[in-house]
Amino acid sequence: xxxxxxxxxxxxxxxxxxxxxxxxxxxxxxxxxxxxxxxxxxxxxxxxxxxxxxxxxxxxxxxxxxxxxxxxxxxxxxxxxxxxxxxxxxxxxxxxxxxxxxxx
Amino acid sequence: xxxxxxxxxxxxxxxxxxxxxxxxxxxxxxxxxxxxxxxxxxxxxxxxxxxxxxxxxxxxxxxxxxxxxxxxxxxxxxxxxxxxxxxxxxxxxxxxxxxxxxxx
DNA sequence: GTCTTTCATCGTTGTTTTACGATAAAGGAA
DNA sequence: TTCCTTTATCGTAAAACAACGATGAAAGAC
Numbered sequence: 001x002x003x004x005x006x007x008x009x010x011x012x013x014x015x016x017x018x019x020x021x022x023x024x025x026x027x028x029x030x031x032x033x034x035x036x037x038x039x040x041x042x043x044x045x046x047x048x049x050x051x052x053x054x055x056x057x058x059x060x061x062x063x064x065x066x067x068x069x070x071x072x073x074x075x076x077x078x079x080x081x082x083x084x085x086x087x088x089x090x091x092x093x094x095x096x097x098x099x100x101x102x103x104x
Numbered sequence: 105x106x107x108x109x110x111x112x113x114x115x116x117x118x119x120x121x122x123x124x125x126x127x128x129x130x131x132x133x134x135x136x137x138x139x140x141x142x143x144x145x146x147x148x149x150x151x152x153x154x155x156x157x158x159x160x161x162x163x164x165x166x167x168x169x170x171x172x173x174x175x176x177x178x179x180x181x182x183x184x185x186x187x188x189x190x191x192x193x194x195x196x197x198x199x200x201x202x203x204x205x206x207x208x
Numbered sequence: 209g210t211c212t213t214t215c216a217t218c219g220t221t222g223t224t225t226t227a228c229g230a231t232a233a234a235g236g237a238a
Numbered sequence: 239t240t241c242c243t244t245t246a247t248c249g250t251a252a253a254a255c256a257a258c259g260a261t262g263a264a265a266g267a268c
Contacts, residue, residue: 007127015122023111071214175235175244
């Protein structure tokens with residue numbers, strides 16, 4: 001049985017995605033491959049500072065990366081990290097997935 | 105492209121698992137099948153009221169259920185709900201999983 | 209050089225989270 | 239009935255989150 005601390009990493013990734021705006025941003029980046037902060041500000045009903053803050057939280061989790069390009073910052077998903085999250089998530093629940101629920 | 109609101113449900117499930125204690129509780133329940141609050145209090149370095157609060161948050165998300173049995177409350181994972189979460193999660197990222205990272 | 213664009217960061221506000229101890233309710237045991 | 243066990247809930251405090259406007263830095267345009 002894993003101890004408490006072993007769940008910290010998975011919990012941190014889940015926390016990064018615990019807000020619909022951040023899931024939207026990750027999906028948007030997956031679709032567009034890369035984009036700058038301003039594009040997201042146009043897409044979202046939020047102030048620029050708020051979007052920047054969400055980007056910062058995602059960046060801190062490792063799920064996205066940002067590269068400064070002149071005055072702009074170009075963001076993209078770090079698929080290695082995202083895959084790590086997905087793998088952690090699924091291996092945590094590997095015995096649950098597709099198990100048949102019989103008591104109902 | 106999904107809009108912001110479409111991510112709310114996945115975000116809520118992620119939030120339920122955004123704390124290592126709650127992941128521990130879910131895993132413990134998956135392993136033991138069912139247990140009462142007091143067992144978890146013995147396992148965890150937390151006050152009874154704190155454990156009860158985490159159980160309440162998980163219950164509110166639907167991932168676990170609790171049945172009152174006399175003075176005790178017996179908790180178990182609702183695998184239908186957990187499967188729904190897992191399915192939502194994986195379908196959100198279905199195009200990512202196992203994609204090869206080429207730029208590094 | 210000055211202006212403009214782009215974005216991160218600061219400071220603030222209100223809300224939520226996480227933890228605790230204390231209390232109360234509910235049911236079984238004596 | 240009177241205890242004891244079990245657990246939910248209340249009240250509280252500290253920290254974190256989510257939002258905003260304002261400011262400042264950095265680089266390209268003029």
